[in-house]
Amino acid sequence: MQSPAIQAALNNLVETIRTSLMAEFLELLRSGKPASLKPARKSKRAARPVKTPAKKAARKASR
Secondary structure: OOOHHHHHHHHHHHHHHHHHHHHHHHHHHHHOOOOOOOOOOOOHHHHOOOOOHHHHHHHHHOO
């Protein structure tokens, strides 16, 4: 169970998000393109190669 203050804050957050999404949706319908065309940021984590257990074992064996 959440306190009334937390519930009110969550309700406010949900309403803010709902209003923002509705504005973006209506803008998309009017213009045919998204309101903001910001390029997605690339994650530094995704850029690193994945180390598999087999690669780790091969590297340890070569030492």
